[in-house]
Amino acid sequence: MTVSRRQLALGAGALAAFAALPASAFAQSNLSADDRTVLQQAQTYLQGLTSAQGDFVETGPGGQVRRGKFWLQRPGRMRFEYTDPAGLLVVSNGSNVMRYDPRLEVFRQVPLSQTPLSTFLAREVRLDQGVRIDRVTRMASGAYAITARDSRRPNDGQVILAFAGNPVRLQEWTITDAQGARTRTQLTTLRNAPGLAASLFQLRDPTRRPGRN
Template structure:
């Protein structure tokens, strides 16, 4: 997977229809309910499946530590790594000798759900809010930086769970990330999200 494609994983949307577990005709989740869920989501781990814009599929493990930190470890044969921490995103490619590709976290739509205080009721943040009776889908953007793209999140209720997101980047590229058995809570060492430490150890 190219650097641009992995960057799109953080900046682009998912376009996959899934049969997501959830009660039939569940009530649409409010923006306040989803904001509360995200603000209470301090740490989480699980598997993920990523459908890239060109149709290729990647899998791996995801680690979340809010605020501001996330880690994607890609399974073989990719063996790639994406880390957000310290306000930056770093993309590690095992085929590159030039070090990671880096850019600011606030230029990715994922910064919306990794923010210290998520408030989806903020003016001009949510551009779509729908329910199909089983899931609630919310599309959001940074109201101060809409040019950086949007993130479409799919939730189930009872209890509220984030199931997948679709990120659309500033070029219109789309990537789908489906969360597999996301487990909330637990202790995650800060070293997982330390870009400098990863530079020392990646590929060794």
């Protein structure tokens, strides 16, 4: 069974923000030299985030809260394991992104290249291609936030990426869709995790039964 980009994003909101980061941003006239320095710093950080794990809290437009753990290994692999609601899984094996909801006993998959996750899980992460940067906000503490949208579809919504400044660390993001609905994802922990097991990024269809077509 296949699934649309929107349906899959709803099950993996913790990485869907990167759909808005596919116009050369650094060359935009509204950006100062300091803004461009911040963007380059963010891009360098994200490019270096090749193998990591942590915990997240996702707050949806209606105030509903989802929690879970995640693992990623670029290029192409990630796993989001929700503990609330329990059992919900979103896994990319490098070729396909699979989503399993045990409450509904539904398994779906779509090619990675057709999902929002492909930008962030690419071998090379770029913030200077296909992006319109609306705002770079810098705080005295060194923290900063980048407000961006897809330059090809600017009315589809925006994402705000928030980073700690020293040392640089992705802290959270907030997605606002075309209808104005906001989803906030906070990374409560994030750490490098070399040597992740390959089994984390494998998911067989749990709904298939022996002898079932």
